[in-house]
Amino acid sequence: MVRKVVYSIFLAIIVLALAMFFAAYPFGKNKMTVGEYYLNHGVAQTGAANIVTSVVLDYRGFDTLGEVSVLFAAAAGVAILFFLAGGTKREQEDLTKPNFVVRVGSRIIFPFILLFGSYIFIHGHLTPGGGFQGGSIIASGFLLLYLSYPGTRTNRDGLSIIEGLAGLTFVVLGLIGLFLPQYSFLYNFLPKGTLNTIVSAGILPIIYIAIGFKVASEFAGIVDDMMCQVICRGGGK
Amino acid sequence: MEKVGKLNKYVFTVVVMFISWVMLTSTFRPDELITGFIVSLLVALGSFEYLTEHGLGHFSPKRIAYLMLYGPYYLWQILLANFDVAYRVISPSMPIKPGFVAIKTNLKTDSGKLALANSITMTPGTLTIDAKDDVLLIHWIYVKDKTLEGATKEIGGPFEKYLKEIFG
Numbered sequence: 001m002v003r004k005v006v007y008s009i010f011l012a013i014i015v016l017a018l019a020m021f022f023a024a025y026p027f028g029k030n031k032m033t034v035g036e037y038y039l040n041h042g043v044a045q046t047g048a049a050n051i052v053t054s055v056v057l058d059y060r061g062f063d064t065l066g067e068v069s070v071l072f073a074a075a076a077g078v079a080i081l082f083f084l085a086g087g088t089k090r091e092q093e094d095l096t097k098p099n100f101v102v103r104v105g106s107r108i109i110f111p112f113i114l115l116f117g118s119y120i121f122i123h124g125h126l127t128p129g130g131g132f133q134g135g136s137i138i139a140s141g142f143l144l145l146y147l148s149y150p151g152t153r154t155n156r157d158g159l160s161i162i163e164g165l166a167g168l169t170f171v172v173l174g175l176i177g178l179f180l181p182q183y184s185f186l187y188n189f190l191p192k193g194t195l196n197t198i199v200s201a202g203i204l205p206i207i208y209i210a211i212g213f214k215v216a217s218e219f220a221g222i223v224d225d226m227m228c229q230v231i232c233r234g235g236g237k
Numbered sequence: 238m239e240k241v242g243k244l245n246k247y248v249f250t251v252v253v254m255f256i257s258w259v260m261l262t263s264t265f266r267p268d269e270l271i272t273g274f275i276v277s278l279l280v281a282l283g284s285f286e287y288l289t290e291h292g293l294g295h296f297s298p299k300r301i302a303y304l305m306l307y308g309p310y311y312l313w314q315i316l317l318a319n320f321d322v323a324y325r326v327i328s329p330s331m332p333i334k335p336g337f338v339a340i341k342t343n344l345k346t347d348s349g350k351l352a353l354a355n356s357i358t359m360t361p362g363t364l365t366i367d368a369k370d371d372v373l374l375i376h377w378i379y380v381k382d383k384t385l386e387g388a389t390k391e392i393g394g395p396f397e398k399y400l401k402e403i404f405g
Contacts, residue, residue, distance in 0.1 A: 099367055099368075100347075100350070100351075100354070100367060100368035100369070101351060101354050101355070101365065101367075101368065104347045104348065104350070104351040105351055105355075107287040107288075107347075108287070108288060108348060108351070110284050110287045110288075111250060111253075111254060111280055111281065111284035111285075111287060111288045112254075112257060114280045114283065114284055115254050115257055115258060115261075115276065115277070115280050116261070118276045118279075118280060119258065119261050119262070119276070122272060122276065123262075145287075197266070197268050198268045198269060198272050199268055
């Protein structure tokens with residue numbers, strides 16, 4: 001009985017809160033004023049044909065820096081976890097040798113995956129997709145190589161250097177904005193260029209290329225960590 | 238099969254990547270072409286060991302001519318196989334005799350064997366399961382001939398003479 005009374009009170013509170021929330025917005029009126037602002041001014045202010053990119057990299061560029069950091073933390077977490085877990089004693093022979101079609105096919109398709117990923121992140125400010133998507137595609141190419149040739153190892157130092165340089169590019173581009181008269185982090189200081197060409201939207205394509213490299217190297221690093229857990233720890237690295 | 242140098246493979250990969258870039262962007266604007274060229278140079282740097290065994294040899298007129306011929310020929314083969322399988326599907330007596338056969342291939346390169354394996358898989362009624370050295374394991378909807386020679390002639394024969402010229 002008491003329980004039912006408590007339930008009813010909570011239900012009443014929820015209904016009241018929802019009613020108050022909806023009462024604040026007159027029926028039929030557009031509630032997305034910020035979104036409308038982006039749609040109306042995004043192209044003119046950022047020079048990016050892809051409106052999503054103008055939001056993600058320009059209006060909300062700082063958030064994206066945060067997302068990149070989250071990804072970095074995740075990759076570092078995977079590496080630490082596997083490092084602490086130590087080696088499972090498994091030899092390379094335990095891995096199933098992949099089918100001939102898979103092996104040769106992935107070898108031939110690998111360059112095309114790299115090219116397509118690069119295409120996605122270079123055109124991030126023009127067409128759907130961007131640094132995160134393109135980077136993931138490139139990393140999936142590496143995953144394919146790892147799966148079809150279980151002995152593959154990536155040069156980890158090289159990956160770390162690429163990742164570091166890409167992150168540095170992002171932050172330095174942002175910091176330059178602080179020394180300009182406009183005084184704002186990630187200020188788009190380069191000329192906007194002609195809409196719908198590669199050299200447009202100022203610093204946005206540079207940032208997306210940096211993100212592409214960063215995401216690709218981070219994901220490739222995660223894949224390498226996981227494969228290493230199976231392969232190289234057996235030999236006692 | 239003659240060995241080709243690294244530079245040869247690299248140039249070949251750059252050319253193929255650049256053509257793919259132009260197809261992706263579907264434009265000849267100079268900014269896209271320049272970007273595409275730089276990207277091709279970089280992508281090829283990391284992957285030229287994977288793509289090819291022949292390098293620029295792939296561009297020899299004979300190979301391209303056979304490749305052009307192989308397209309329509311292959312479509313014709315698929316059409317024939319489609320009617321064959323459709324007949325087996327709709328006829329009430331269900332004339333199927335599925336089973337595995339092994340076929341032998343004369344193709345020397347991995348890419349050639351892959352092309353043969355995929356051509357067989359794409360053709361209705363036959364399916365490549367695995368390949369080891371020069372023997373392909375095929376699942377066949379109607380096993381006409383169990384012997385290695387007979388099956389090779391039936392399944393691989395139509396494709397092999399073209400693929401031999403294209404991939405060597």
